[in-house]
Amino acid sequence: MSGPETIASVEEFLAHAYTLEQESVDRYEELADVMEVHNNHDIAALFRKFAGFGRKHASEVMRLARGRHLPRLQPWEFKWLDAEGPETSNVFDVHYLMTPMHALQVALDNEQSGCDYYALIARTSVNAEVRTLAQEFAAEEAQHVSMLQRWIADTEPAAADWDEDPDPPQMPE
Amino acid sequence: MSEQALSGPRAKDYKSEIKPIWCPGCGHFGVLTALTKALAALQLAPEQVALISGIGCASRIPAYTDLFGFHGVHGRALCVATGLKAARPDLCVLVAGGDGDGFSIGGNHFLHACRRNMDITYIVMDNEVYGMTKGQASPTTAPDWVASKLTPGGTGLRSFQPAALAVAAGATFVARSFSGRSNEVAQIIARAIQHPGFSFVHVLSPCLTYRPEQKEWKHAVTDFGRDDLPTANAALAMQVLLNDGGLSTGLIYEFERPAWRPRAQTGAGLAAVEEEFAV
Numbered sequence: 001m002s003g004p005e006t007i008a009s010v011e012e013f014l015a016h017a018y019t020l021e022q023e024s025v026d027r028y029e030e031l032a033d034v035m036e037v038h039n040n041h042d043i044a045a046l047f048r049k050f051a052g053f054g055r056k057h058a059s060e061v062m063r064l065a066r067g068r069h070l071p072r073l074q075p076w077e078f079k080w081l082d083a084e085g086p087e088t089s090n091v092f093d094v095h096y097l098m099t100p101m102h103a104l105q106v107a108l109d110n111e112q113s114g115c116d117y118y119a120l121i122a123r124t125s126v127n128a129e130v131r132t133l134a135q136e137f138a139a140e141e142a143q144h145v146s147m148l149q150r151w152i153a154d155t156e157p158a159a160a161d162w163d164e165d166p167d168p169p170q171m172p173e
Numbered sequence: 174m175s176e177q178a179l180s181g182p183r184a185k186d187y188k189s190e191i192k193p194i195w196c197p198g199c200g201h202f203g204v205l206t207a208l209t210k211a212l213a214a215l216q217l218a219p220e221q222v223a224l225i226s227g228i229g230c231a232s233r234i235p236a237y238t239d240l241f242g243f244h245g246v247h248g249r250a251l252c253v254a255t256g257l258k259a260a261r262p263d264l265c266v267l268v269a270g271g272d273g274d275g276f277s278i279g280g281n282h283f284l285h286a287c288r289r290n291m292d293i294t295y296i297v298m299d300n301e302v303y304g305m306t307k308g309q310a311s312p313t314t315a316p317d318w319v320a321s322k323l324t325p326g327g328t329g330l331r332s333f334q335p336a337a338l339a340v341a342a343g344a345t346f347v348a349r350s351f352s353g354r355s356n357e358v359a360q361i362i363a364r365a366i367q368h369p370g371f372s373f374v375h376v377l378s379p380c381l382t383y384r385p386e387q388k389e390w391k392h393a394v395t396d397f398g399r400d401d402l403p404t405a406n407a408a409l410a411m412q413v414l415l416n417d418g419g420l421s422t423g424l425i426y427e428f429e430r431p432a433w434r435p436r437a438q439t440g441a442g443l444a445a446v447e448e449e450f451a452v
Contacts, residue, residue, distance in 0.1 A: 026185060030202060033192040075184075075210040076360035083354035092353060092381060092388050094197040 004079045004117060005124035013121065013130045014061055015070045016078060017137060020117070021058035024087035024110060025051045031094055038096040046103045053144075054087070064133075081120070086113035097165060099158040108148040115141035181216050184209040189239045200378030200387075201231055203352030204298050207376075208269075209238065210359035215366060222265045225254040227279060230305045231271035231298035231378070240267075248278025251286040251295065258291050259435045259446060265366060266292075272299040276312040276333050285452070287342035287371055292432040294365045294372045297335060298352065300380035300387065308383035320383070337414040339373040340407050340426050346372035347410065347426040348403075351394040352379070354422070361424060370432040377420065390420065397421045405429070 007013050028051035035044035080086060087110040094106070118138035125131045187209040195201050212222060222240045226232035228247035235242025241264070245253045250268045258266045275283055275297045286295065301318070303309040310324045312333040319327050339347045346368040350358040358376055365372035377394065379387035397413065403424040404410050410426035435449040 026206075030193075030206075031197070034195070034197045034202075037192050037194050038197060074214045074360070074363075075356040078356070080356075084356060090353065090391070091200065091202045092198050092379060092391060095381075096197045098197075 002079060004081065004121050007079055007121055007125055007130060008127050010127070010129050010133065011065075011068050011070050013125075013127075013133060014065045014068065015073055018058055018061045018065065018070070019073070019078060020085045020087055020114065021054050021061060023085045024089070025054035025058065027088045027091075028054060031089060034094070035096070040096055040098065042100060043098055043103050046100060050103075050107050057140075081113075081117060086117040087111065095163060097163050099162055101152065101155050101158045102162075104148055104152050104155060108145065108152065111141055111144040111148055115145055182213050182219075184213040187212045187219060187238055187240065189237055191236050193233070193237050195230060195233070196380075196382045198379075198381040198388075199230070200300065200352035200376075200380070201234065201298050203355045204231075204269075204296065204358060204376055204378055205234060205237055207350075207352070207355040207358030208234070208267075208296070208362055210355065211362035211366065212240075214359065214363050217265055217366075221263075222267060223254075223257055223261075224267045224269060225250045225257065226268065227270045227274040228305070229271040229274045229303070230380075231269060232274055234269045248274050248280075249282065250274070251279060251282040251293075254293050254295075255286065255289065255291055258293055259449070262292075262434060266294070267366070268293060268295045270297060271304070271311075272297060272301060272313045272333075272335070273303045273311040276335060280312070284338070284342045287339050287344035287373065289433045290343060290345055290371045290430055291434070292369055292371070294362065294368075294374065296362065296365075296374045296376060298376050298378035299335065300378050300384055301332075302380050302383045304380045304383055332419075334414060334419075336373070336375050336425060337411055339375075340410045340414065343371075343430075344373045344426075345370035345428045345430050345432075346424075347375075348373070348422075348424040349375045349377070350422050351377045351390060353391045353394075357422065364424065368427065370430060377422075394420045394422055397423045397425065403427045 028047045032044045032047035089106050089110055115138055118134045118141055122131050122134035122138055219240050224235045224238055224240045225243045226235050227245055227250040235244050243253055250270050254266050254268045299313055301311055301314045303311050309321050310328045315332055316329050317327040336347050336349050346365055348361045350361050361374055365374050377390055379390055381388055403426055405428045435446055
């Protein structure tokens with residue numbers, strides 16, 4: 001599979017940008033749902049908030065795409081750097097007792113991956129218009145990274161025993 | 174995004190309003206995502222698809238989709254699916270479940286479903302443990318896994334080799350994938366659905382609650398990395414599968430053999446249909 005450096009048209013770039021945001025939103029919503037099911041409502045609210053940010057960014061991408069004919073790509077045809085989109089949280093990186101610090105770290109990792117992804121396209125695309133757009137998107141992602149770093153700095157670190165549950169819902173027998 | 178790109182169902186449209194009760198971090202979320210992406214990629218209408226399951230964590234998946242669903246009896250999902258496909262060959266029939274449901278309680282049905290080669294897709298989410306009953310060894314658990322009090326010294330039994338068994342039993346499409354790579358799983362499921370015969374998709378799907386060490390699978394899984402795969406040569410597929418360590422992913426085996434279908438027409442009567450199932 002070819003990499004993001006081969007994204008050669010604005011339409012293809014925007015199709016990637018939209019899906020990057022939308023899949024990130026879908027995963028955050030899924031994580032929020034599972035946190036609600038497991039009674040970690042603070043983290044559920046945080047994931048909903050992240051989903052809301054993503055939804056707003058997806059709308060901005062749609063606004064840029066107005067009047068353009070974007071390609072419909074299959075999930076496996078996207079030119080991501082990894083198995084999933086750069087801002088899609090890994091399904092394995094959550095825990096029912098996770099703290100705000102953990103959730104913020106998940107979000108920070110996602111935003112940093114998004115920033116790196118756009119920066120790579122900005123450096124390597126053969127299309128000047130794509131490079132310019134990617135540079136703008138990378139700059140915006142960098143702002144999100146800075147914002148999350150500030151939030152993390154203002155957030156209480158997780159206790160050493162954060163995952164110890166005196167009454168665990170599931171106990172190996 | 175342009176109207177054309179947004180036309181047709183999206184993956185999310187195949188999900189139900191029911192929130193999964195799987196543990197946070199469960200690999201099955203990746204399979205649910207992959208399945209819905211595959212259906213969206215194929216643009217299958219929800220009413221064209223039936224998802225049948227047995228019992229266990231993985232078998233809860235029909236409830237989380239907006240398809241026809243049947244959450245059936247432990248290990249008997251393939252039987253229900255076989256009957257459904259015989260009666261309604263127009264439906265896309267999918268079966269999903271876990272390693273315990275599919276290879277232990279339903280082990281016999283698995284072998285004969287492979288042999289019968291009906292046009293059904295069987296997705297097994299394998300985490301090498303019975304999760305719903307709180308962590309006992311399953312047929313795919315390594316013989317030296319000692320974390321369960323039921324088997325404090327490990328089972329001492331050789332693990333099942335599901336993909337190799339499928340090839341040996343006559344499945345005509347055999348693939349392995351990893352739930353942490355949902356786009357790859359989606360591609361394999363889409364291809365399995367399009368395959369005209371029994372397609373078996375073995376998905377390594379970590380259980381972080383009872384097998385937390387499986388989180389490392391995301392670093393350990395690798396492509397088969399062979400130019401000669403997929404193959405229609407069963408002997409080659411078996412040779413690869415029995416020597417790969419179990420963490421290689423990709424489409425391994427695809428062979429064209431006419432899918433089995435009952436000679437009796439729908440509406441011919443129960444006795445005529447049952448006659449076709451005589452073994």
